[in-house]
Amino acid sequence: MDVRTLCLGVLSLGERSGYEIRKTVEGALGHFFDAGFGSIYPALNRMAKDGDVTVTAIGQEKRPDKKVYRITQKGRLALAEALIQVPAKDRLRSEFLVVMLFSEILSAGQLGARLDENIRLHRQIAKGLEACKNDCVPWGAQRLTPGMRFVTGYGVAMHKAAADYIEENRHLLEAPAVLAGRNAAD
Amino acid sequence: MDVRTLCLGVLSLGERSGYEIRKTVEGALGHFFDAGFGSIYPALNRMAKDGDVTVTAIGQEKRPDKKVYRITQKGRLALAEALIQVPAKDRLRSEFLVVMLFSEILSAGQLGARLDENIRLHRQIAKGLEACKNDCVPWGAQRLTPGMRFVTGYGVAMHKAAADYIEENRHLLEAPAVLAGRNAAD
DNA sequence: AAACTATATATCTAGCCGATATATATGGAA
DNA sequence: TTCCATATATATCGGCTAGATATATAGTTT
Numbered sequence A, B: 001m002d003v004r005t006l007c008l009g010v011l012s013l014g015e016r017s018g019y020e021i022r023k024t025v026e027g028a029l030g031h032f033f034d035a036g037f038g039s040i041y042p043a044l045n046r047m048a049k050d051g052d053v054t055v056t057a058i059g060q061e062k063r064p065d066k067k068v069y070r071i072t073q074k075g076r077l078a079l080a081e082a083l084i085q086v087p088a089k090d091r092l093r094s095e096f097l098v099v100m101l102f103s104e105i106l107s108a109g110q111l112g113a114r115l116d117e118n119i120r121l122h123r124q125i126a127k128g129l130e131a132c133k134n135d136c137v138p139w140g141a142q143r144l145t146p147g148m149r150f151v152t153g154y155g156v157a158m159h160k161a162a163a164d165y166i167e168e169n170r171h172l173l174e175a176p177a178v179l180a181g182r183n184a185a186d
Numbered sequence C: 001a002a003a004c005t006a007t008a009t010a011t012c013t014a015g016c017c018g019a020t021a022t023a024t025a026t027g028g029a030a
Numbered sequence D: 001t002t003c004c005a006t007a008t009a010t011a012t013c014g015g016c017t018a019g020a021t022a023t024a025t026a027g028t029t030t
Helices: A003-011 A018-029 A037-050 A073-083 A095-101 A108-132 A146-169 A171-179 B003-011 B018-029 B037-050 B073-083 B095-101 B108-132 B146-169 B171-179
Strands: A053-058 A066-071 A091-093 B053-058 B066-071 B091-093
Touching: A003 A018, A003 A037, A003 A053, A003 A066, A003 A073, A003 B095, A018 A037, A018 A066, A018 A146, A018 B095, A037 A053, A037 A066, A066 A073, A095 A108, A095 B003, A095 B018, A095 B146, A108 A146, A108 A171, A146 A171, A146 B095, A146 B146, A146 B171, A171 B146, B003 B018, B003 B037, B003 B053, B003 B066, B003 B073, B018 B037, B018 B066, B018 B146, B037 B053, B037 B066, B066 B073, B095 B108, B108 B146, B108 B171, B146 B171
Parallel strands: none
Antiparallel strands: A053 A066, A091 B091, B053 B066
């Protein structure tokens, strides 16, 4: 599954420009499958070439022209075909955890700061997703589907679990840091 | 942060071959930062060229020769420098959630199967990590550091939270599927 | 004999991330 | 006035990576 499938999925919610696709990804589903312009635009070009989407250039006032993409019937079949495949395993990449793994090289102050930042970030994301739970605007859709509710709730639950774990277990890292007298200034 | 930092970190636990680094990643820390041969070997070559690691070729009986890598003092400095940077945000990629987002295209049977598989997988991983909690073998180390305990515990907590959420909320997706009469055979 | 598993190294290619560039427009700070 | 920031837009580049593939040595199973 690649960004093409993601774009086809977003376009199945309604036509939009590459920029708008990015906005939808960013606002509604980037917490479990992110994609930037560097991959969205090439994907859109490939799909346009393959006939999975059509593209219409539109001039705008006070704003640059935009290209609006619409999914084709061929694209809908491609989307469905991709979605019935066995999904690959979830993959997480956490630099924070790599740093925690080797946290003995941090001073107690640096360690505390990293832990605080990460907790704050998780709680912030959880809060943002919680606010989106009953809001179809980030999806650029007219209504929320069960799928949208499910994945948003998933994000809330997971980010809360992460923040909770870090809060409850930070002592595992901080106590040894203090005992070892790692007080060097940041 | 890239795979070089990860390899330096693993090598800071003790010298090992590229294959052994992969085994350590796979067995102990791949749940939060994975890396395959396609990125480990090029990274090792770059670091050997840069002087961050030394490499010693060793012949073996009944097995192919191997190259053992050892972190240098320069490599230790590079590792420390990388670890005190502000880590990038965690990034998750979940094809499962993409499928759930657009799950209306699945039959009730397919949906149930995907949910079951994912729950089983999360629980399996949580169980595997739980078994590793007090085991330094997967790390190829002599003892467990606070960091190792922390990250392993994190994995357990997160995979459990994921499985729990899916179990408790699957009805959000399955009830509409049944109501809509999506009973097509898989 | 072929397939599978384990231990090993190595590489290829399609895809992606993050940065960068450009364009149109507005507003605020130096 | 210039720079910076923000928003709306499209586009691309280069370094990195995932997954597949290849090769080698050896043993076990079908």
